[in-house]
Amino acid sequence: MKHLITVAILVVLGTLGVHAGLGTLGLLPEQASLQAIAVDKLLDVHLWLISFLFSLIVMTLAYSLAVFRRRKGETGEGAHMEGNTTLEIFWTMIPLLAVVFLAFIGAASLGEIRRIDPSALQVNVLAGQWYWQYQYPEYGIVSTELYLPVDRQVNLQMTSNDVIHSFWVPEFRVKQDLVPGQTTELRVTPNMVGEFRVLCAELCGTSHAYMESAVFVVTEEDFAAWVESQQSTAEVDPLLLGQQLVQRYGCTACHSIDGSQRTGPTWAGVFESVIPLADGTTIIADREYLIQSIINPNLHIVEGYNPNVMPSFASVLDQTQVEAIASYLETLK
Amino acid sequence: MPASPEKSSALRMGLLIFLGLAVLTALEFAMAILLAFWQLLLLVSLFKAGLVLYYYMHVSRLFEADQDADHESYAYRLATNRIGLWLFLVSDAFIFGGLLISRINLLGLTRPELNQVLGLSVTSVLLISSFFMNRAETAMAHGDRRQFIRGIGVTLFLGMLFLAGVVGVEWQIAAFGPGDGVAGAIFYAMTGFHAFHVLTGVIFLMVVLRNGLRGRYSVEKHWAVEACAVYWHFVDVVWIFFYPALYLIGTVL
Amino acid sequence: MKKFFALGLVRGLSWEIIGTALGIGFVTLVRLLIGLPAWKAEPAVVFGALLGALFFLVGVGAVDDWFKWAVGRETGEHFDDSHPGWRRYFGASLDHKVIGIQYLVLSLILMSVGGLFALIFRTELAEVQMQFLTLNQYNTLMSLHGMVMIVSILLGIAAYMNYLVPLLIGARDMAFPRLNAFSFWIAVPAGLILLSSLFLGGFDTGWTGYPPLSARAPLGMQMFFLGVSLAGFSSIFGGLNILATVIRLRAPGMTPFKMPIFVWAALATSLISLTATQLIGLSFQMVMLQRLFGMGFFDPAKGGNPVLFQHLFWFYSHPAVYVFVLPGLGLISELLPVFVRKPLFGYRWVAMSSLGIALVGFLVWGHHMFTSGMAEYLRVPFMYSTLLVAVPTGVKFFSWVGTVWRGKITFETPMLFLLASIVVFLLGGLTGPPNATVSTDLHLHDTYYIVGHFHDTMFGGYIFPFFAALYFWFPKMTGKRLNERLGQLQFWLITPSFVVLSLWMMRVGLLGMRRRIADYDAALGFEASHLVMTVAGFLIGLSLIVFFINVWYSLKKGPPAIGNLWNSRSPEWQVASPMPVHNYDQPFEVVGEPYDYGLPGSQYIRFKGEK
Known part of the structure; x- marks a missing residue:
């Protein structure tokens, strides 16, 4: 009995200690959405359970090791206890009750983060190797950065151009895969103004690590201003636009601009040069060739490189954007 | 040699089960044409599979109690071998189950356009081969070597005919290739995995035929014959499910 | 020559x-x-x-022998003694003890290779930006680390099941010795093919090989799929053999609830590997066919469904983690009573919990797919079934605590590893439920939290029990004892560094570190954490070197193992070490309970002709 009481005290102290310790560590990133609040609340319940069960097992074990160890010169065997059915039923029921409890609040929590607001702002998300693109059907805007008004639910309708990607903003907590050939949905209600990062959480090939984009949560007024500015950026310098697009879509991960060797052919001095092709012929890299290589990369395969490496950007970029990139490429020496 | 009463009744039972299976297959075909009702087809398939498992594959032998405690005796090892073979079949069934689930997931209540006459023909060929396989095994168990050899020979021939029908004809005349849409992929994968099993069964039959001709099996010791029969019937059971899944369920794409 | x-x-x-x-x-x-x-x-x-x-x-x-049977020739009965000494380990032997040790050695080789891969990319991660690996090399090494380790674990559990199960149940050999040899030897080319992917362009999908990415990865992908499919056959036939052996070849008197507890674990494991393994094989073969013949199972352009692959894949790959840990948990239950000198607490409950975990394990695969885009309503039943795994797992922990309570505990190296197993597996187990409840999993999925969680379960459920068992049975296998001091050194190197490694993984994961990334944003501030993890990783590597030195040294100079070293009740310790070629010279009969430590005069087995 003395043993049991000591262990019980140890377990209580352990539980409080572990939970307090975990709390001071700062386990999670900032809470920037309503969903994050629900997730964190459930996670804290988990942390209490973890602290308790960890202390229960480890404290009992540690106490046994310290107290029931074989002392010097001792020879006897341990107590002959084969088991205790009541005890077994008891400690089958304890986890079972915990499971039922978790199942209940788990379902409630899921309901909370999936709550649908009919007035949500719809954004269509398109991902590909290795870029994010956001379309605002209400405003006719296409952007590579995600702007969201604060305190308004956003309904992300997402699909992928090639392989599976996954939309994740750690500060929003929730995550959803983008699957080619189907549309998935994610709903977030950002509740904090700030700049965060969208990260691709599902391994999607070579440059997966760099598949990020910015997400700006802004006030209602700032959002309206941004919408307006986006709708009127028709006449931008094509060279500047081309350079921006090349950076946004990570083209330079494969194509160098200084002549060095990467996965794809270099862009240095490409314009109007004579390109040897894999089928033995050659072609002159005129503007037509540059544009085709963006829209239909497998049409001409440069000697020494493989087909089917570069995805088509036909459905990603519009006519103006392709032209802008071509203009930019023409300037590279 | 006059047939013993047990042998005659075993052969009669084999024939009866075959007739039952044939009638059910015809019924399936008719049902698919008259009323597209996949639940009914599933029930019939399950019933057919049950008949084969119980009467042709002797699943109940697994649960016969051992009288012999000597682990090294032939009888004890025979029972161990049976368990081993059945465990293998259980494992193998998961491949075919996975293919069926893929088919349901990808095609739902549609099916590829296939030649119905050919489908029914190859199904019949496989069914008849099962009948002869059972006959051969029953004959061996009762010591009738000539009937055993004949039965194995016919089964072997029908097995090759089935392969020729599926790979040689069906694959060639189908309106689509393996790369044509998901229906093509499923059709070639399901028939391909099954045909591979038929092929291994055919090789097994050849081995049994060769050793049978040399008189290596006896009434007491013919595990290879039994194993070959059980395996062959298993391949038949798989087709019992694949045939309606590919040819009968749902509407043509 | x-x-x-x-x-x-x-x-x-x-x-x-x-x-x-x-x-x-x-x-x-x-x-x-x-x-x-x-x-x-x-x-x-x-x-x-x-x-x-x-x-x-x-x-x-x-x-x-199978070819000989096919042409109707007779073959030798059981044992092939044509190669005496060390040579028999390099050829096809039918002796389950030889095959067990072959498995063990191959498993250790693959473990070292997989560990080496981990150290290479761990070094790359220590600092922000790429230093000496390209992105593709990183992805290939990271993906191969996963699968090489999985194959190594499958071989490791096969090693113990092969070596121990016939000894524990008093059989002369496995039920199908030839199939047993086949199961081992197919793993050798499987491993070679798997590793060859490194030289054939690599692949960048992780060990899960999700299409459509795997349908467009380099040629190395095919070698990965093929190697895993072949290794799968090893697992399937190995499981089949164990099941048949346990069902058919137990010693007289060994009723189900008098079997050593490890045999129960082997049984549960084999049930899973026999059946579920076929589906990972099938899913991988379907991608192979898609690549070779353009069959569009998972190609949306042809009407295929990428999510179907994940269902088929996880239907095996979740139960697979129970394949990895159940034998290890069985080893903990098997060895704990020896060092505590007390019966295993609640034997029947522990036995049934293994089966329970195995069966529930078949119903939970969807929790890997909460974010995958599968039908939304499926998330809830999968959440419930996943949480249910906690119940039988809890029974095991409480039983271990009950076993240790009021024992007479000693702390030899195997016992140290057992205790570490319990604590580390507890960490792994307790960090599981947050992945089971959907909403928290949406944050944790595909982060380092998951990486830390499953490394805890793998180390607690496999690596630590693996070493406990090796220190325990090495004398039985070789006739030499392992050096105790080096053993303690290995333990104190590996345990703290591993705990630090896994806890840090979970911490950065919670803070936003995605898994499977070759590089990370310096702004996240994870660089110091990664440096700590890398150092911890190298310490684990060092502990393995200590272990290999120990094996080499002990084989040469170790003291001979005489008699019942650990004072165990288990049958194999009642005879000489190393085990006689034909196992027991006299068959035994079971006359009592397996773990009646502390009950004077009780007996588990009685050899024929003995009173």
């Missing part, structure tokens, strides 16, 4: 090279004959590798 080529392994490898060349030539010839461009790497290499594996099996002699 002649003796060298007489070794089965050498013959097998030579045959494999010939087979691969023939396969490549055959495909090229066929393409030439039907008028296609003759050389296409993918079909040629895939067929070559497959044929090479089959040739290996013929060359090594693993299928000799």
Whole structure:
């Protein structure tokens, strides 16, 4: 009995200690959405359970090791206890009750983060190797950065151009895969103004690590201003636009601009040069060739490189954007 | 040699089960044409599979109690071998189950356009081969070597005919290739995995035929014959499910 | 030289090279004959590798007896004693103890290779930006680390099941010794093919190989799929053999609830590997077919469904983690009573909990797919079933605590590893439920939290029990004891560094570190954490080197193992070490309970002719 009481005290102290310790560590990133609040609340319940069960097992074990160890010169065997059915039923029921409890609040929590607001702002998300693109059907805007008004639910309708990607903003907590050939949905209600990062959480090939984009949560007024500015950026310098697009879509991960060797052919001095092709012929890299290589990369395969490496950007970029990139490429020496 | 009463009744039972299976297959075909009702087809398939498992594959032998405690005796090892073979079949069934689930997931209540006459023909060929396989095994168990050899020979021939029908004809005349849409992929994968099993069964039959001709099996010791029969019937059971899944369920794409 | 080529392994490898060349030539010839461009790497290499594996099996002699049976020739009964001494470990032997040790050695080799891969990319991660690996090299090493370790674990549990199960149940050998040899030897070409992906362009999908990414990855992907499919056969036939052996070859009097508890664990594990493994094989083969023949199972452009692959894949791959840990948990339950000198607390409950975990394990695969885009309503039942796993797992923990309570505990190296197993597996187990409840999993999925969580379960459920068992049974296998001091050194190196490693993984994961990324944003501030993890990783590597030194030193100079070293009640310790070739000279009969430590005069087994 003395043993049991000591262990019980140890377990209580352990539980409080572990939970307090975990709390001071700062386990999670900032809470920037309503969903994050629900997730964190459930996670804290988990942390209490973890602290308790960890202390229960480890404290009992540690106490046994310290107290029931074989002392010097001792020879006897341990107590002959084969088991205790009541005890077994008891400690089958304890986890079972915990499971039922978790199942209940788990379902409630899921309901909370999936709550649908009919007035949500719809954004269509398109991902590909290795870029994010956001379309605002209400405003006719296409952007590579995600702007969201604060305190308004956003309904992300997402699909992928090639392989599976996954939309994740750690500060929003929730995550959803983008699957080619189907549309998935994610709903977030950002509740904090700030700049965060969208990260691709599902391994999607070579440059997966760099598949990020910015997400700006802004006030209602700032959002309206941004919408307006986006709708009127028709006449931008094509060279500047081309350079921006090349950076946004990570083209330079494969194509160098200084002549060095990467996965794809270099862009240095490409314009109007004579390109040897894999089928033995050659072609002159005129503007037509540059544009085709963006829209239909497998049409001409440069000697020494493989087909089917570069995805088509036909459905990603519009006519103006392709032209802008071509203009930019023409300037590279 | 006059047939013993047990042998005659075993052969009669084999024939009866075959007739039952044939009638059910015809019924399936008719049902698919008259009323597209996949639940009914599933029930019939399950019933057919049950008949084969119980009467042709002797699943109940697994649960016969051992009288012999000597682990090294032939009888004890025979029972161990049976368990081993059945465990293998259980494992193998998961491949075919996975293919069926893929088919349901990808095609739902549609099916590829296939030649119905050919489908029914190859199904019949496989069914008849099962009948002869059972006959051969029953004959061996009762010591009738000539009937055993004949039965194995016919089964072997029908097995090759089935392969020729599926790979040689069906694959060639189908309106689509393996790369044509998901229906093509499923059709070639399901028939391909099954045909591979038929092929291994055919090789097994050849081995049994060769050793049978040399008189290596006896009434007491013919595990290879039994194993070959059980395996062959298993391949038949798989087709019992694949045939309606590919040819009968749902509407043509 | 002649003796060298007489070794089965050498013959097998030579045959494999010939087979691969023939396969490549055959495909090229066929393409030439039907008028296609003759050389296409993918079909040629895939067929070559497959044929090479089959040739290996013929060359090594693993299928000799079956060919003899097919042509109606008789073969020797059970044991092939033609190669005495160390040579028998390099050829096809039918002795389950030899095969067990072969498995063990191959498992350790693969564990070292997989660990080396981890250290390489761990070093790359220590600092922000890429230093000495390209992105593709990183992805390949990271993906291979996963699968090489999984194969290593499968071989490791096969090692213990092969070596121990017949001894524990008093059988002369496995039910199907030839199938047993086949199961081992197919793992050798499987491992080679898997590793060859490193030289064939690598692949960048992680060990899960999700299409559509895996449908467009380099040629190495095919080698990965093929290698895993072949290793799967090893697991399937191994499981089949264990099941048949346990069902059929137990000693007289050994009723189900008098079996040693490890046998229950082996039974539960084998049930899973026998059935579920076929589906990972099937899903991988479907991607192979998609790549080779354009069959569009998972290609949305052809009406395929990428999520279907994940269902097929996880239907195996979740139960697979129970394949990895159940034998380890069985080893904990098996060995704990020996060092505590007390019966296993609640034997029947522990036995049933293994089966319970195995069965519930079949119903939970969807929790890997909460974010996958599968039908939304499926998330809830999968959440419930997943949480349910906690119940039988809890029974195990409480039973261990109950066993230790009021024992007479001693702390030899195996016991230290057992205690570490319990604590580390507890960490792994307790960090599981947050992944089971959907909303928290949406944050944790695909982060380092998951990485930390499953490394805890793998180390607690496999690595630590693996070493506990090795220190315990090494004397039985070799007749030499392992050095105790080096053993303690290994323990104190590996345990703290591993705990630090896994806790740090979970911490950065919670803070936003995605898994499977070659590089991370400096702004996240994870650099110091990664440096800590890298150092911890190297300490784990160092502990393995200590272990290998220990094995080498003890084999040469270790004290001979005489008698019942650990004062165990288990039958194999009642006879000489190393185990006699034909196992027990006298068959035994079970007359009591397996773990009646502390009950004077009780007996578990009685040898024939003994009073």
